[in-house]
């Protein structure tokens with residue numbers, strides 16, 4: 001199947017998903033959207049009120065700031081793919097529960113595999129935890145790491161800057177400098193065959209548990 005086909009299939013499954021209780025009392029599933037050829041994949045936490053109404057990710061206040069952040073990195077919505085760890089809105093925007101994240105995990109796994117992005121940008125601690133289970137966001141934000149053949153960059157959640165003004169500039173700086181640098185490094189790794197899921201790289205060895213720091 002092509003990337004378009006996998007993404008469309010995941011989106012269709014999300015719309016009728018009842019793997020956990022989050023689907024109850026929501027208006028739309030929010031599978032994610034963007035280019036099937038995106039080099040940059042952004043993963044947030046879960047849909048909010050406006051996202052639930054429209055069935056689209058990051059279209060509320062945090063989304064408006066995300067648009068600004070993408071522009072700072074020289075990107076726009078059409079060129080990236082944006083999704084969340086959970087695809088239905090948690091009631092009252094509460095944190096997603098571990099069992100809800102687990103129930104939704106396969107959708108994200110399939111989206112990542114289909115897109116095969118050059119870099120993955122996590123937004124906030126829930127998507128960060130998928131790749132860096134024990135990390136502290138204050139310590140690793142803006143630092144690209146190579147994990148199982150993928151360049152992953154953890155960022156603060158754009159909504160955090162709406163509550164904490166000081167984080168606004170941190171996020172702008174991270175997007176402006178770390179994303180272009182991580183993309184350039186990912187291109188280099190791709191050229192030498194280091195990038196991609198282990199099965200795509202034709203390697204038999206198990207993925208290294210070591211996280212290779214790309215930029216300190």
Ligand code: URA
Nearest residue numbers: 044045046047057058
């Ligand atoms: N916050 C998120 O994490 N995701 C969205 O889609 C919107 C707000």
